Amino acid sequence: MKLLMWLVLAVLVILAIRKKARPMTQDSMRSRNAETASDASSFDMPATATTPAETMVCCAHCQIYLPxxxxxxxxxxxxxxxxxxxxH
Ligand SMILES: [Zn+2]
Incomplete structure (x- = not known):
C-alpha cells in the first residue's frame, strides 16, 4: 500500500508540474508575443505619427515620391x- 501511495503521489506531482509548466511556457510565449506585438505597434505608432509630419512630395520630373x-x-x-x- 505504501508503494501505491508513493506512486500516486509521484504521478500527482508529475501531473502538477506538467500542468504548471505547460501553461507557464505558453503564457510566457503569449506574453512575449504580446510584448513584441505591443513593441511593434509602439514602433509603428511613431512611424505613422512621423509620416504625416514628414510630408511626401512628388518629383515634378520623374514623379518619384520622397520626403x-x-x-x-x-x-x-x-x-x-x-x-x-x-x-526644368
Ligand atoms: Zn526626379
Whole structure:
C-alpha cells in the first residue's frame, strides 16, 4: 500500500508540474508575443505619427515620391534631385 501511495503521489506531482509548466511556457510565449506585438505597434505608432509630419512630395520630373526634407524645391515645383530640378 505504501508503494501505491508513493506512486500516486509521484504521478500527482508529475501531473502538477506538467500542468504548471505547460501553461507557464505558453503564457510566457503569449506574453512575449504580446510584448513584441505591443513593441511593434509602439514602433509603428511613431512611424505613422512621423509620416504625416514628414510630408511626401512628388518629383515634378520623374514623379518619384520622397520626403520633403530631401526634396529640391525650385519655385512651385519639387524635385528628387538638383539634376531633375535643372532639367526644368
Ligand atoms: Zn526626379
Amino acid at each position: 520633403a526634407s530631401e526634396a529640391v524645391i525650385r519655385g512651385q515645383q519639387t524635385y528628387c534631385s538638383s539634376a531633375h530640378a535643372d532639367l
